[in-house]
Amino acid sequence: MADKSFPGGTATGIGSWPGEDAHEAAAIVAGEFEVLSHLVELPGRGLGADLIGRTAALLVDLPIDISTTGYKLSDRPSSVGRRAQAHLTRDLDIMEEVWDKKGLLGSERTVKAQLAGPVTLAAELELRNGRRVLTDRGAVRDLTDSLAEGVRGHLADLRRRLGVDVVLQLDEPQLPAALAGAIPGPSRFDPVREIPGPEALELIQIITDAAAVPVGVHCCGDKMPLELLRRSEIQALFLDVTTVRQRDFDHLGEWLQSGRALALGLVPSTAPLELDEKTGDWVPAREPDWRELADPALRLVDHLGFPREILAAQIMVTPACGLAGADPQWARRAVALATRIAAEFAGDPDAL
Secondary structure, three states, X not given: OOOOOOOOOEEOOXXXXXXXXXXXXXXXXXXXXXXXEEOOEOHHHOOOOOHHHHHHOOOOOOOEEEOOOOEEEOOOOOHHHHHHHHHHHHHHHHHHHHHHHOOOOOOOOEEEEEEXXXXXXXXXXXXXXXXXXXXXXXXXXXXXXXXXXXXXXXXHHHHHXXXXXXXXXXXXXXXXXXXXXXXXXXXXXXXOOOOOHHHHHXXXXXHHHHHOOOEEEEXXXXXXXXXXXXXXXXXXXXXXXHHOOHHHHHHHHHHHHOOOEEEEEXXXXXXXXXXXXXXXXXXXXXXXXXXXXXXXXXXXXXHHOOOOOHHHHOEEEEEOOOOOXXXXXXXXXXXXXXXXXXXXXXXOHHHO
16 A cells, blocks of 8 residues: 655644754654654754764665764774664654654554755765765765665654654755755865766655655755756655745746645744844844745745645645754744644635
């Protein structure tokens, strides 16, 4: 039986959460996101707990270590790799425990896992010689095949533990830069190659095939390659609504016309601030009303010419990006605002 796809008219998180308390984070996410929950990331715990470390923990037969600038592939297992694997295992154990206490195991929910996509992983990881994996086509393919095997096992473990449908979010913050040949090398004399669009699509497809569940791609930066991703088999796009430009309208319209899901980052990832003209300091600003935050989504679907019922059918609501940089109070508020907006979209969007 195929896993459910990304449900419209719902809210979910991008992945990361502030602090180091995995129990609290898992409980909040399970309590607030009643349809599409997610496995929380806590990068504040340090090495191995960030996006790249967590994803690298799943690599099969490709151990990692640290370099002076990040993570690198290693000849043998390291304490860093073991730490990353321990963080992930503990997070899974805690999520299973929280869901068990709340009576959610085997429920109708869907759970989302988040991992670095193959292009971003290849752009961030270094080879043993200090060059980025992305510089070597053979190494990129080996890395992607290793990740595919790890993803397959990870999602099966998540489904087995929780007894629910699973979807996968691939984080690709480096995809626009990789396509533009803008990934910095170790020196200006050793540039990182520009990855062709067809090659990037092939790598994403390898992971999509291995996952065997609905897959979405998240990129909260500017210049998300919408036209390229439209040609893929992914089922959802996750983007920050503030990065949408007029040039994107046709691509987004075609995306929605295809019946696939669009996750709009409508809620700021950090508490709003404003500049105090007297002191020159940034101070807390007025908290936006949920209606204000929902307005860009309403204007977008109206401009694209879709009936507002599409908000309930294909639009998900998220924070603009991960919440690791937020204070705990705003992280909770951001989740509540996203949930409220999604509930309004699922209700009577024509009345908004």
